[in-house]
Amino acid sequence: MKVLIIEDEYSLADAIREILEKEHLDVKIVTNGLDGEDEALTNIYDLILLDIMLPKKNGFEILKTLKEEKIKTPIIILTAKSEMNDKLNGLENGADDYITKPFHMKELLARVKIILKRSANIEDTNILSYGDLTLDLSTGNLKCNNNEVRVNGKELKLIELLLINKEQIVAKEVLTDKIWGYDSEAEYNSVEVYVSFLRKKINLLKSSVKISTIRGIGYKLEAKND
Numbered sequence: 494m495k496v497l498i499i500e501d502e503y504s505l506a507d508a509i510r511e512i513l514e515k516e517h518l519d520v521k522i523v524t525n526g527l528d529g530e531d532e533a534l535t536n537i538y539d540l541i542l543l544d545i546m547l548p549k550k551n552g553f554e555i556l557k558t559l560k561e562e563k564i565k566t567p568i569i570i571l572t573a574k575s576e577m578n579d580k581l582n583g584l585e586n587g588a589d590d591y592i593t594k595p596f597h598m599k600e601l602l603a604r605v606k607i608i609l610k611r612s613a614n615i616e617d618t619n620i621l622s623y624g625d626l627t628l629d630l631s632t633g634n635l636k637c638n639n640n641e642v643r644v645n646g647k648e649l650k651l652i653e654l655l656l657i658n659k660e661q662i663v664a665k666e667v668l669t670d671k672i673w674g675y676d677s678e679a680e681y682n683s684v685e686v687y688v689s690f691l692r693k694k695i696n697l698l699k700s701s702v703k704i705s706t707i708r709g710i711g712y713k714l715e716a717k718n719d
């Protein structure tokens with residue numbers, strides 16, 4: 494499961510990462526509000542730990558955007574004791590929990606586990622589906638009715654991102670960043686190549702779902718109406 498930490502105090506964020514990685518969680522740290530918001534909007538995280546006082550954009554503004562964009566990722570607010578109003582504000586604005594700084598890592602971990610367990614009970618996070626298409630993230634099996642194909646590596650990541658954002662456009666840049674990494678020099682065209690691989694597989698499955706190209710922007714999954 495993936496956790497996003499939006500916190501400008503890097504040493505704190507790094508200490509949290511260390512403890513979460515011991516629990517086999519996949520952790521990403523972002524140290525300013527603007528990048529944090531972009532990252533949260535990718536909607537690939539199972540939990541967000543959100544600081545309030547952040548450079549470029551504060552935690553409340555981020556909460557507001559996520560609410561507007563209907564991002565349902567659970568959020569725990571990390572707030573300083575002097576900002577007790579943050580608690581009320583945060584919970585009113587859609588956060589699931591808050592923890593006051595300084596806190597014990599054990600306490601944070603306990604809260605993280607409660608929230609992740611709660612969401613795991615709501616949905617089996619290994620399975621993503623849209624229309625007649627189902628993807629098992631643990632095996633890479635992509636299914637439609639009785640047909641099945643295997644996807645792995647970059648193809649798996651690509652179909653995962655498209656399924657998570659079903660019916661919403663995913664920008665090509667976002668796909669490149671998420672699949673090849675920010676620093677990579679992946680050809681912009683690589684996304685197109687992998688999209689065409691996936692289209693072939695989806696065709697083989699005889700699925701009614703298709704990957705639509707939104708020219709100059711990116712891609713989205715749509716279910717054909719016929």
Ligand code: CA
Nearest residue numbers: 501544546547
């Ligand atoms: Ca801060």
